[in-house]
Amino acid sequence: MDIISTSDHSSIVAINLFVALLCACIVIGHLLEENRWMNESITALIIGVGTGIVILLISGGKNSHLLVFSEDLFFIYLLPPIIFNAGFQVKKKQFFRNFMTITLFGVIGTLISFAIISFGAMNFFKKMNIGTLEIADYLGVVNDATSVVLFNAIQSFDISHINPSIFFQFIGSFLYLFFASTVLGVIAGLLSAYLIKKLYFGRHSTDREVAVMMLMAYLSYMLSELFYLSAILTVFFCGIVMSHYTWHNVTESSRITTKHAFATLSFGCEIFIFLYVGMDALDIEKWRFVSDSPGTSVRVSSILLGLIMVGRAAFVFPLSFISNLTRKSPYEKIGIKQQVTVWWAGLMRGAVSMALAYNQFTRAGHTQLRGNAFMITSTITVVLFSTVVFGLMTKPLIRLLLPSPKPLLSRSLSSEPSSPKSLTLPLLSNGNGSEVDLGNYNVPRPTSLRMLLATPTHNVHYYWRKFDDAFMRPVFGGRGFVPFVAGSPTEQSGHQLQ
Amino acid sequence: MDIISTSDHSSIVAINLFVALLCACIVIGHLLEENRWMNESITALIIGVGTGIVILLISGGKNSHLLVFSEDLFFIYLLPPIIFNAGFQVKKKQFFRNFMTITLFGVIGTLISFAIISFGAMNFFKKMNIGTLEIADYLGVVNDATSVVLFNAIQSFDISHINPSIFFQFIGSFLYLFFASTVLGVIAGLLSAYLIKKLYFGRHSTDREVAVMMLMAYLSYMLSELFYLSAILTVFFCGIVMSHYTWHNVTESSRITTKHAFATLSFGCEIFIFLYVGMDALDIEKWRFVSDSPGTSVRVSSILLGLIMVGRAAFVFPLSFISNLTRKSPYEKIGIKQQVTVWWAGLMRGAVSMALAYNQFTRAGHTQLRGNAFMITSTITVVLFSTVVFGLMTKPLIRLLLPSPKPLLSRSLSSEPSSPKSLTLPLLSNGNGSEVDLGNYNVPRPTSLRMLLATPTHNVHYYWRKFDDAFMRPVFGGRGFVPFVAGSPTEQSGHQLQ
Numbered sequence: 001m002d003i004i005s006t007s008d009h010s011s012i013v014a015i016n017l018f019v020a021l022l023c024a025c026i027v028i029g030h031l032l033e034e035n036r037w038m039n040e041s042i043t044a045l046i047i048g049v050g051t052g053i054v055i056l057l058i059s060g061g062k063n064s065h066l067l068v069f070s071e072d073l074f075f076i077y078l079l080p081p082i083i084f085n086a087g088f089q090v091k092k093k094q095f096f097r098n099f100m101t102i103t104l105f106g107v108i109g110t111l112i113s114f115a116i117i118s119f120g121a122m123n124f125f126k127k128m129n130i131g132t133l134e135i136a137d138y139l140g141v142v143n144d145a146t147s148v149v150l151f152n153a154i155q156s157f158d159i160s161h162i163n164p165s166i167f168f169q170f171i172g173s174f175l176y177l178f179f180a181s182t183v184l185g186v187i188a189g190l191l192s193a194y195l196i197k198k199l200y201f202g203r204h205s206t207d208r209e210v211a212v213m214m215l216m217a218y219l220s221y222m223l224s225e226l227f228y229l230s231a232i233l234t235v236f237f238c239g240i241v242m243s244h245y246t247w248h249n250v251t252e253s254s255r256i257t258t259k260h261a262f263a264t265l266s267f268g269c270e271i272f273i274f275l276y277v278g279m280d281a282l283d284i285e286k287w288r289f290v291s292d293s294p295g296t297s298v299r300v301s302s303i304l305l306g307l308i309m310v311g312r313a314a315f316v317f318p319l320s321f322i323s324n325l326t327r328k329s330p331y332e333k334i335g336i337k338q339q340v341t342v343w344w345a346g347l348m349r350g351a352v353s354m355a356l357a358y359n360q361f362t363r364a365g366h367t368q369l370r371g372n373a374f375m376i377t378s379t380i381t382v383v384l385f386s387t388v389v390f391g392l393m394t395k396p397l398i399r400l401l402l403p404s405p406k407p408l409l410s411r412s413l414s415s416e417p418s419s420p421k422s423l424t425l426p427l428l429s430n431g432n433g434s435e436v437d438l439g440n441y442n443v444p445r446p447t448s449l450r451m452l453l454a455t456p457t458h459n460v461h462y463y464w465r466k467f468d469d470a471f472m473r474p475v476f477g478g479r480g481f482v483p484f485v486a487g488s489p490t491e492q493s494g495h496q497l498q
Numbered sequence: 499m500d501i502i503s504t505s506d507h508s509s510i511v512a513i514n515l516f517v518a519l520l521c522a523c524i525v526i527g528h529l530l531e532e533n534r535w536m537n538e539s540i541t542a543l544i545i546g547v548g549t550g551i552v553i554l555l556i557s558g559g560k561n562s563h564l565l566v567f568s569e570d571l572f573f574i575y576l577l578p579p580i581i582f583n584a585g586f587q588v589k590k591k592q593f594f595r596n597f598m599t600i601t602l603f604g605v606i607g608t609l610i611s612f613a614i615i616s617f618g619a620m621n622f623f624k625k626m627n628i629g630t631l632e633i634a635d636y637l638g639v640v641n642d643a644t645s646v647v648l649f650n651a652i653q654s655f656d657i658s659h660i661n662p663s664i665f666f667q668f669i670g671s672f673l674y675l676f677f678a679s680t681v682l683g684v685i686a687g688l689l690s691a692y693l694i695k696k697l698y699f700g701r702h703s704t705d706r707e708v709a710v711m712m713l714m715a716y717l718s719y720m721l722s723e724l725f726y727l728s729a730i731l732t733v734f735f736c737g738i739v740m741s742h743y744t745w746h747n748v749t750e751s752s753r754i755t756t757k758h759a760f761a762t763l764s765f766g767c768e769i770f771i772f773l774y775v776g777m778d779a780l781d782i783e784k785w786r787f788v789s790d791s792p793g794t795s796v797r798v799s800s801i802l803l804g805l806i807m808v809g810r811a812a813f814v815f816p817l818s819f820i821s822n823l824t825r826k827s828p829y830e831k832i833g834i835k836q837q838v839t840v841w842w843a844g845l846m847r848g849a850v851s852m853a854l855a856y857n858q859f860t861r862a863g864h865t866q867l868r869g870n871a872f873m874i875t876s877t878i879t880v881v882l883f884s885t886v887v888f889g890l891m892t893k894p895l896i897r898l899l900l901p902s903p904k905p906l907l908s909r910s911l912s913s914e915p916s917s918p919k920s921l922t923l924p925l926l927s928n929g930n931g932s933e934v935d936l937g938n939y940n941v942p943r944p945t946s947l948r949m950l951l952a953t954p955t956h957n958v959h960y961y962w963r964k965f966d967d968a969f970m971r972p973v974f975g976g977r978g979f980v981p982f983v984a985g986s987p988t989e990q991s992g993h994q995l996q
Binding site for chain 2: 009012013015016019020022023026027029030031076195199205206207208210211212214215216218219222223225226253254256257259260261263264267268
């Protein structure tokens with residue numbers, strides 16, 4: 001046995017195979033780029049399931065995993081880059097201009113959806129005798145940043161005995177988590193902007209700037225975990241602040257590097273999760289409990305899927321109606337087709353869903369419990385079904401519903417199943433506009449969906465900009481900040497001026 | 499307890515503190531940039547030791563670690579980026595032009611140094627009664643890519659009974675490892691170049707190009723581990739091939755991204771290792787065995803340090819002499835001052851040394867053995883002493899020995915203690931020339947050291963270039979390769995042409 005390779009040989013084989021599969025996913029995803037139906041997540045899921053079947057056959061039905069990860073992996077390593085990048089690539093201008101609509105859909109919408117899904121699931125599943133489940137267990141199948149906050153807020157409450165006092169306590173706890181997490185993310189982002197502006201790292205090394213940005217973002221996530229806040233919200237807002245201030249304070253080459261490196265990291269983590277979920281879907285232990293009552297299993301999955309669809313419909317259409325009431329010109333209103341699109345896009349439960357489900361139901365070998373086994377298999381079914389079936393239908397649906405040029409939208413919808421939908425969805429028509437993924441269409445932005453974003457918050461945005469220009473930008477830099485020495489991609493010239 | 503943060507809370511505290519310390523190292527390293535003595539590795543080591551002391555005091559003398567890593571961590575995650583980047587940033591032109599000199603110093607030199615250190619250590623330590631040690635244990639204190647190959651090659655041999663047949667077997671095994679590892683790295687690099695050129699990922703997404711490059715490089719490392727080859731050599735040559743072919747086949751923004759992302763990753767991993775080594779240096783368990791015979795411990799460390807100095811002198815000066823014999827003009831010869839510089843620069847045992855020592859002596863709690871405890875504490879002492887003391891003396895020494903403008907060199911020497919020295923040292927005057935780290939000096943390259951590279955291999959280089967232009971570049975791309983659509987940093991324009 002080789003001395004240098006200390007890991008046992010089987011884990012090296014597994015890592016090799018896993019890395020090779022990741023490569024395959026990327027290559028195949030590229031080749032299917034122009035395909036009408038497919039996207040990278042579906043490819044990764046299918047490759048994952050296929051590999052799972054092969055491993056299952058080779059191992060004689062014992063195992064379908066290459067690697068077994070602790071659920072920590074998702075929350076400590078894979079999720080932060082995905083969420084940070086979602087915040088980092090958001091178009092700030094549109095985000096701030098439409099902050100009220102986004103909050104309306106993100107917070108109120110998720111509250112409605114969350115209530116419907118969780119209480120619906122509770123009532124249905126109690127009648128079905130699928131084993132003992134804690135109250136929090138019913139809530140493990142919703143995603144979105146907000147629902148993670150809800151998820152945290154609800155832990156300390158006994159919801160089975162609701163009275164007004166507990167209800168207001170819960171709302172208070174939810175608001176505290178929401179604002180504290182946001183503030184922490186904003187502080188971390190501003191600190192990085194201030195540090196980089198003051199010290200001007202680029203003078204000596206691009207690498208330091210990039211490293212400091214990454215480390216500070218990760219630090220904000222971990223600090224939020226430390227304080228029992230919502231790390232996902234924190235790192236999302238840290239990403240927004242960093243792209244608004246910090247990113248403008250670094251050298252030109254750091255800008256290009258961070259932008260693409262963060263996107264690549266996020267992209268890689270997403271594929272990783274889908275590949276893993278695909279393999280894990282066949283894990284035999286989970287299905288053993290379910291196999292003696294396949295009817296129940298199908299029913300649980302269908303109910304969950306139905307509840308998700310109803311839960312989302314229950315806030316998209318009413319909130320759109322309310323939003324439309326505040327708009328004067330019919331041009332600005334959200335049409336019914338756009339409402340359907342917004343509803344549809346949120347149905348694909350992505351990587352975050354899966355991570356929450358793993359976290360809730362597989363801890364310390366809890367799959368052995370009948371109820372947990374049902375919940376995790378149902379979640380896997382819902383994620384697989386919604387990603388593959390709904391995902392495949394998305395591009396044609398969008399083409400049907402919205403007049404061309406809509407490939408831009410369908411691409412965004414289907415390629416980002418794991419970003420926090422409630423927060424980024426209203427941004428779709430503008431989000432990632434400069435991303436290369438979308439660059440090949442190079443079409444004017446779909447005006448119809450952009451209208452969704454026109455809200456009566458122009459004034460808020462106006463005052464924010466005045467405040468930003470007067471107080472924030474002199475301290476924290478931002479767009480138009482000129483460092484002592486302008487950086488160039490090669491960073492070779494000009495440094496002697498310093 | 500929060501549900502979302504599944505890790506136990508203490509490990510989250512540890513990660514927070516560790517990430518914050520990494521940030522501090524970078525910021526302090528930046529502030530000390532213009533300092534005559536310090537560099538980032540020394541800063542990280544000192545901060546690590548300081549934190550270790552604080553933790554030791556807080557925990558009441560029980561523990562000095564924030565995190566305890568398996569030694570796998572070094573070889574599976576931290577070393578690949580460092581070595582890959584060393585290969586990726588090498589100036590290929592100089593590297594290929596001086597291939598013979600590099601091989602002479604790298605292979606023959608390390609063989610000589612390796613023999614002196616290991617047999618010297620064996621003879622000294624046998625007399626000192628520091629416990630039982632395997633033959634391979636004596637060899638755990640040398641670094642460099644070549645010595646890792648040697649380390650692997652020597653595992654299967656019983657060197658205590660050397661005869662000519664075993665000697666030639668050993669040489670054969672060494673050559674096999676060396677060439678097989680190199681070929682694997684070259685194949686992986688060429689495959690990535692071919693894939694990216696053929697599929698032209700940039701058409702759709704910059705992220706895919708970057709992801710494929712990273713994954714292929716990592717795959718080459720892991721494949722090499724899988725086949726019991728030298729993964730360090732493989733990934734080093736993979737880096738060289740990727741920068742010669744693959745890098746030229748990707749879009750402009752991918753080029754900037756990969757260049758800086760790889761450098762940042764490598765930089766971060768180095769600081770991580772030094773910070774960890776600094777903390778680990780105070781680990782109480784290791785020192786317990788040593789504390790009852792402090793004299794022996796000091797003697798072991800001094801002997802190792804002495805052997806390293808003698809071992810390096812034993813090949814730098816004779817090989818320089820041989821090399822000088824083949825050169826005609828006195829202008830091309832390696833002066834004595836330059837020889838001293840080359841000798842000195844290799845004395846700093848870096849991250850790779852440390853990783854080898856951990857790997858060899860701490861496996862499965864082997865620190866309990868008296869001999870292992872002595873070896874690991876001595877290695878820590880040698881690494882700390884050589885990094886801090888020799889490191890602090892490097893900048894002034896270089897200034898003394900070589901006429902200005904030499905800051906370029908001293909910076910290279912002291913900022914890269916962990917790159918495989920034997921391979922990169924002869925390249926120092928040209929290596930990393932485009933790195934921003936060095937950009938602020940912006941001086942003409944030191945002609946005196948560049949002369950070290952002028953060897954009678956111009957012909958080899960000439961024929962290689964002809965071969966490259968005629969056969970390699972048409973297939974694998976490389977400098978001057980023009981993709982269908984030229985990419986731009988924003989990637990917004992031009993895609994419609996496709």
